[in-house]
Amino acid sequence: MKLLQVVDLKVSYGNIEALHGINLEVKKGEIVTILGANGAGKSTTLMTISGLLKPTHGAIYFDKIPLHKMPAHEIVKLGISQVPEGRRIFGTLTVKENLTLGAFTCKDRTKLRKNEEWIYELFPILAERRDQLAGTLSGGEQQMLAIARSLMSDPSILLLDEPSLGLAPLLVKSIFQALKEINRQGVTILLVEQNARAALRLAHRGYVMELGRIVIADTAENLLANPEVRQAYLGG
Numbered sequence: 001m002k003l004l005q006v007v008d009l010k011v012s013y014g015n016i017e018a019l020h021g022i023n024l025e026v027k028k029g030e031i032v033t034i035l036g037a038n039g040a041g042k043s044t045t046l047m048t049i050s051g052l053l054k055p056t057h058g059a060i061y062f063d064k065i066p067l068h069k070m071p072a073h074e075i076v077k078l079g080i081s082q083v084p085e086g087r088r089i090f091g092t093l094t095v096k097e098n099l100t101l102g103a104f105t106c107k108d109r110t111k112l113r114k115n116e117e118w119i120y121e122l123f124p125i126l127a128e129r130r131d132q133l134a135g136t137l138s139g140g141e142q143q144m145l146a147i148a149r150s151l152m153s154d155p156s157i158l159l160l161d162e163p164s165l166g167l168a169p170l171l172v173k174s175i176f177q178a179l180k181e182i183n184r185q186g187v188t189i190l191l192v193e194q195n196a197r198a199a200l201r202l203a204h205r206g207y208v209m210e211l212g213r214i215v216i217a218d219t220a221e222n223l224l225a226n227p228e229v230r231q232a233y234l235g236g
Contacts, residue, residue: 002061003028003157003188004049009058011041011048018044020212021058026157031179031189033199033220035233036209042192043085045209046159049190050082051075062157077105079156083163085192087146091135095126095145098134102149111154118185119148122178140171147178157188164195176202196233200224208233 004026011019019041026032034042047053049060051072060067067075081102090098099119103112120127123144129137134145143163150158163179164172176198183189193199200206200220208216208229216229223229 001028002026003030003063004190005061006045006049007059007061009045009048009060010056011044011053012056017056018212019048019055022209022212022214024207024214024217026188026190028156028188029183029186030205031183031191031203033191033193033203033206034209035193035196035199035206035223035229038194039211040209041212042209043161044212046082046161046190046192050080050159052082076153079154080159081150081153081155081157082159083146083150083161085161085165087142089134089137089142089145089149091133093134094131095134095137096130098145098149099126099152102152105153112152115152115154119151122151122181123148140167140174143167143171143175144178147175147182151182151187155187157190158182160189160191160193162192162194164193164198172198196229197224 002025006022006024008021008023009019010017010021034045036042044053048055051067051070055068062078062080065078099116125141126144126148137145163175172195179189180202191199191203200223203220206220206223207214
């Protein structure tokens, strides 16, 4: 079942076209990754799906609902949550306050408590730091908080933009293990990631973007073995 479908999507920044008619889909329960160099259009794709950018052409459907006609705050209410590049947590608020802000679309207090308990099980360090100012957390802890905050809205699909950026290898491993568990619990994931090897080991399928176009679409296993992908993104 197609949960998310992007059809012939074009996006421009002023007179410069950043996406040149891309097509992709994410099925319910999948982890799908988008690979590509800086400037390929990966972040633009995620921001357009979440309503932060508007397409100049094409369509985006979530469970057959046309997202391209909706504002960003309504898209969140449908069950689409984005973890932005650079984390963008609220540093002068506590961990708990950041999580509360992530739950602004959820009015069910019982569900909120369950979500919070699950998040603290997933990231025990956040439970220990719940009353600590988010700005005093380490980079890895801040990334965990950014993911946790996005989960508080109880999303059906999680859009992640470069979750491993600037993190030590051990923390990257920990973050990706958490993503695997999040998916196992029923959350579909669309992942933009420059660490191609880690992303493909996690994902079921992947797309390779170059200069605003999708040039390869395949299973993660095939992409790991693809000579072009290995040469360009996996170090040969």
